[in-house]
Amino acid sequence: MKKTEHMPLFGVGPLIVVPTIILTCLGVFLTSRNVIPLLTIQPLAVIIRLIGAVAIGLGLIMYILGAFLSRIDDSIRNNELKTDGIFAFSRNPIYTAIIILCTGVILFSRNLALLVIPLFGVVWARGILIRTEEKWLEERFGDAYRRYCQRVNRFVTLLPKKRNG
Numbered sequence: 469m470k471k472t473e474h475m476p477l478f479g480v481g482p483l484i485v486v487p488t489i490i491l492t493c494l495g496v497f498l499t500s501r502n503v504i505p506l507l508t509i510q511p512l513a514v515i516i517r518l519i520g521a522v523a524i525g526l527g528l529i530m531y532i533l534g535a536f537l538s539r540i541d542d543s544i545r546n547n548e549l550k551t552d553g554i555f556a557f558s559r560n561p562i563y564t565a566i567i568i569l570c571t572g573v574i575l576f577s578r579n580l581a582l583l584v585i586p587l588f589g590v591v592w593a594r595g596i597l598i599r600t601e602e603k604w605l606e607e608r609f610g611d612a613y614r615r616y617c618q619r620v621n622r623f624v625t626l627l628p629k630k631r632n633g
Contacts, residue, residue, distance in 0.1 A: 480600045485566040488589030492570040495582040507581035516575050523572025527565045530554065534561035549609045551616050559616070563593050564623045590623065597622065 498504040508516065533554040534540065540562075543550040554561040567586050574582040605613045 480596050481562065484563055484593045484596050485589075487592060488566060488570050488585060491585045491588070492573055492582070495579070495585055496573060496577045499577055499579040499582065504579065504581065506579050508578040509580070513578055516578055516580075520572045520575030520577075523568050523575060525572075527567075527569030527572055530558075530561050530565035530568065534558075534565060547608070549605070549612055549616065551620070556620065558624070559620050559622050560593070560597065563597075567593070567623070594622065 495504060499506055538550065538553045538555060538561075540550055540555075542548075558564050567589050570589065571583065571586040574580075574585065602617075609616075
């Protein structure tokens with residue numbers, strides 16, 4: 469890739485998030501139609517729905533911060549490594565937001581069997597990111613990107629990055 473080129477604005481994003489969103493919607497729909505059996509813990513149904521609602525809210529906030537308020541599109545167009553704002557807590561806040569949002573929708577639907585979908589989404593996203601965006605960013609930004617990776621987790625924003633040594 470030439471130095472003057474920049475990463476595509478959408479890149480592999482749709483390939484990462486669309487399968488998780490579709491599977492989540494399909495799973496919730498099929499659960500509502502009794503095609504997929506409801507696996508829940510009935511005494512905890514209200515708490516599970518409450519956690520789901522909080523996760524939906526958190527996912528939406530993270531998405532808005534990452535996709536809109538961070539001005540990530542300007543950073544991409546200007547070939548700048550985005551490391552501030554929400555990107556100081558997660559290298560991939562938009563993908564993280566979608567996973568949290570889908571997890572919240574599943575919890576709100578109370579079908580705990582569907583929680584395998586966001587897990588699949590994380591594994592899928594991780595595999596694609598390592599082969600595409602992360603490789604490109606390391607080639608483009610070198611040591612600055614490697615230092616960023618040492619400081620900030622790929623997805624999880626609430627846990628500190630583990631240090632070696």
